[in-house]
Structures are given as C-alpha cells and as structure tokens.
Amino acid sequence: MKATFRGGVHPAHGTKRPTQALAVRDFVSDTVQIVMNMNIGAPSTPCVKKGDHVKVGQVIGEPNGFMSIPVHASVSGEVLSVEPIPYLSEAPAMCVTIHNDFQDEWVELKPLGSVETVDPSLIIPAIRDAGICGLGGASFPTHVKLSLKPEQKCDFILANGAECETHLTSDDRLMRENSTRVVDGLRAVMRATGVKQGIIGIEDNKPEAIAAMEKACQGRDGVRVQVLKTKYPQGGEKQLIEALTGRQVPTGGLPIQCGVVVVNVATCAAIADAIIDGRPLIDRICTVTGCVRNPANLRIRVGTIVEDIIGECGGYSTEAGKIFFGGAMMGICIPNSNVPVSKSTGGIVVMSKEQATSAEEDPCIRCGKCVDACPIGLLPYDMKVSADADKLEECQKKHIMDCMLCGACTFVCPARRWLTPSFKVAKQKIAAQAKKGGSGK
C-alpha cells in the first residue's frame, strides 16, 4: 500500500521533468556572495574582513547563540567585501563576497569516522560546526531540531525524499547517486537521538531512487524505504508524518510532540559528509529548469549568483518573467538574477513572461474545490473572506495559523482567487500583532 494523506492536488500532471534523467555535475563560478542569514534563526556574524585570504571550508560567519549556525567559505580566494546587500527578506542581509582563485585550497578537515562507530554525543556538535540547516527549504538549524529535551520522546526519524514540488529533481538525483550517504546520515541522526526506527519516504514517480535507496538500506539497522503516492504537498512535514506514521501533529505544535523528527534527504547526506569526511556544508545540488536552454542538476557552491548559474545552463530560452528559488508551488520569487543562492535553494525555476502573468481574480463560486484540496482540512474560501476584510481574530478562529501556504487551494480554484497570498498577508499581520503584544508585556 502506498501511503498518503487527505486532500492534496496533482500539479505535476503533464509537467515533464527533463532534469530527472540528468546526472549531477559540478559548477563553480568565479565570485560568490555568501549571505549571513542562511538559517531561519539568528544571522551569523562575519568574522573575516576585506582583503583576507580564505580557504574552502573556513568559518567566515560565527553563529549568534543556540538558534544559529556558522557559515563557511565555499571557495578559496580573496574577500572582496563585507557589506549588507538587499536579499530575499525585508531587511538587507550582511554578505561576504569572495573572489575565487580556483586553487580549491581546503582547510584541514577533522573526520570522525564511520557513522556506526562514532561516539553518539559527538554527532550533534559536529552537525552544528558543519553549519547544517534544513536543506528542504525552511532552513531550520538541524542541531536545534535534534537536540531533544529529556522529556521529549521520539519514536521515528523520517527522511523526507518525497520531493513533491513540480520541476525539482535534486533530491531524486541525490538519492540515486549518493544513496549510501543518505542512509549514513539518517543512521547518524538515529544514533544521536537514540531512535530505533528510521523511514525514508519517497514518492512513486521516482522508481530509480526507490530502488537505489532500498539497496542502500539492506543490512542497515532499523532503516527502511516507504513508497508514497505522488501527490502535492506530500513532502510537507505534517503530510509526510501523517502518511508514514498515521500520527497528526497538534495545532501550532512541532513534529516532536507526536514523537517524530523529520529530516530532508539532502540534510541527511550533508550530515554524513560532516561526520565521515568532517566536511562543512559548502555546496548543494540544485535543479535549474524552466525557460533555460539546458536544464540541469548542478552541484553548486553556496553563494553562487543566479545569473552565473543560468549562464552555465545556456541562458534563457525565452524572455524570463519570474525566477523562483524552490519549486513553482511554494518557491520564493526573487527580485532579480543578481541574487546569490543559499543553503536551502534546492531549485531555480525560470518562468517565461507568459507563464508568470498573474490572472485577474474572479468572485468565488462556492464550488468547494479548495476545501477538497486543502491538506490540512481548512476552509480556504471562508478564510479568504475574513482575511480580505482584515478580520484577524476571525481568521485565527478559522485556524489560519495552521495554513502552511502550500498553494493547493489556489492551484485548483476555477475562479483564480488569490487565496494563498491573502493568507500569507493575514498570517504576517497576526505574527506582527503577536510580536507587538509580546514585547508590550
């Protein structure tokens, strides 16, 4: 039986994924811009200055407290500048620009050995020092996720290989080409947290990845592959937990409250690299697709500029309308192509002018398709009424804070209502209000 969850949509139907058959190749550009707020927690503090010579893997940003990760140089060469640049969020981000000397000179690495023999208490510090955050997109610091309190009981570690976003194939390629490392990483997490069961969830549109992972799991303790139905948002944390374990995360809660920790497969591979090779997180696999001449799966260094990546893929095939970090469903539209990629950029999707044009909103016809599509079980059409009227308390009563902005409702809406954008605005306003109220006390 293929596991799945209630609701969801099938945006990938009819969408070709040309990059699925393409092996990962390396790409290194001559300049990288490494921003300091790579993770969702506190931004790191730059600890190099203009003119310094840095080696690959050298720490260039010190973590700021527990909810933060160090940032490492992804190329060797000279630091050109340390200054804030406009980035994806509202405030400008501190950024270290490094000119690559192509010597690829590494700092001395400290491998810890095999994941099965290493002292479990060393694993989480190693993950933190390697600067690993969730590579699925949310970039939550992984060491924070794995540092369980004594009263927290965990039964399962789930490796998220669903990759339900349309277009993206980076996790698929990783699982095919580097399956052992994914299992190693999952084992390391299991040993660090003392959990006996690990499940790797993969959607059934990736048969080669499933075969490769099943082979890699043979002879390993407590790890197995579970095939999932191909459906969006199968890779959403709560949906994955429901599909694989039958448990539900409580409203406003974290997965650990139902005894589960979810780690992306790319994060697993990065953890294995950090322990076996002592190698910090300086590169990742990224799918470049859409309106580019030669779509590709590239292993890019953190901080590579989007324009360079698109140049490597042969440039735009038509006039570009919008560029997304991540997939077409939940990706973030970037302001222009001079933005560097971060640790959580699993894909770059270029849309043509025509594809990127937003349609006019029509009135709701009460068909209820959004209700069927919502993986959480909310009433999007009803929430939209309250959100547009700026009635935030009413929105909260309708559980808007449980909305994860997956966009399934907007995708199915025949009236092309801007459901997800309204929810995003309302959620931002509620969060801002809560912050205001919190600081006032």
Added chain:
Amino acid sequence: MLPILYAGLVLGILGLIFGLVLTFASKKFHVDVDERVAKVREACSGANCGACGYPGCDGYAAAVVAGEAPVNGCTPGGAESARKIAAIMGTEAGDEKERLVARVRCQGAKGIAKERYVYDGYVSCATAASMAGGPKDCRFACIGMGDCMDHCAFGAIKMVDNLAVIDEKKCTACGSCVNACPRGVIELLPASQSVIVRCRNSDIARVARAVCMDACIGCGRCKRECQYEAIVVENGFARILPDKCTRCGACAKVCPCNCIVVS
C-alpha cells in the same frame, strides 16, 4: 371558524404573558445608563478610528463620562468636538491643541526612486515589503501599494504614481495611516508646518543618491542656512524642528536634492 378563534386566543394569551414577563424584567433589572454617554458619543467624530486610545467612539464616550479620558481626546473631531464634549461634561475644553496632519516623508514616485523589480503580486505594502525589501531600491521609500489608503477612514489618502498623497483638508490626524505603513514613512506634524523634509533615507550619501534622485544626502547645507537653528542633521538625513522653524523656506532654496518642500 372555531380553530381560527382558538389559534388567535392562544397566541393572544401567550403574547400577553410574554409581554408581562418582559415588562417585569425591564423594570426589575433596569440599569441606569448615564445619558451623557450617548451625548458624548454624538459629539465625537464617529469614525471609530481609535486615535483616542479607546476601542472606538463608544469606548471613548464611556471613558469620558467615567472621568478617565480627557474631553479633548477626539483627534478627528478637533476643537469643535472638544468644546461640545466639555459643555456636556460641564468642564473647560482646555487649551486648544494645534491641529496635526499626516505628512508623507518620501517623494520617490515612479521615475524618481529606482525600481528593483516589477511587483505584480498581492496589492499590499506589507507583502511587497517582505519580498526582498519591496520593489523600490530605497529601503525607506513609500512602497505605494496603498495600505495607508485602505486604513484611512476619511478618504484623505490617494496613491499617485506609487506614492501616497495626503489631502490635508480631509486629514484628521487619527494616526491610522502611521500605524498601517510598514515603513514608517508617514509622520504627524503641525498643520502650520509648511516646510517639510520629504525624505528619511539614513544611508550614506553615495548609497542614498544611487537609489533615488530626490534623496536627502545629509549634506547639512540647510542646517548652515537656517538662522533659527531649527534643523538637525542626524542619522544621515535632515529634520526640521517645528517649534523653532519660522517657515521662512530658506532651507528649501539651498537644498541640492530638492527634498525640502514648501507647501
């Protein structure tokens, strides 16, 4: 015929019983409401803007009668409503406060402030700002999606070329727009203050100038020109002190960036 009579009779008797119960309840559980509350409510502007700090006009009226709120607390109503409320309460209206108006401290309209990208998403300044700091290159600029316009209960704000323009005659200084703006571009200033610095870019001159032709670069020429020490230049931009300013407009003449405006 008989069933109709019965029905009429039963309903009539029921009506009588309920009527008696209601009359009894209204006498027995009568709560004295100060009639001044309704009068004060009437004297307010009725905009429910919340500028007084109470939940709407009803809340303010109750607070005034309870002696908790000052009689001149209704900002949109201004001096007139303060006088009326004072008369109802039998007190003095006190010193008349100078009328304030909301002013937009930005003139980065389309074509003046550089645009970083074309935004065609959800029309809201807050959302646009969260996308890489907004479509305008300047991180202090008016985003121009009209959050303030949506919040203005008096129709005093309209958007012209992606810039908020405030009708000073209609503005009642309730402050809704000041709270609505995610950038803090709007400020309440005395109505008589006709000389305004319409920029608050605190970046260094090179950066400020690169993103907007009309940005204040903090050069200090206005400060040197002012004979009344009414201008301070701090955080990279000039600020006029309304108490000292004589509205002579000498600063506006020397400003190399045209960001001091005399209205």
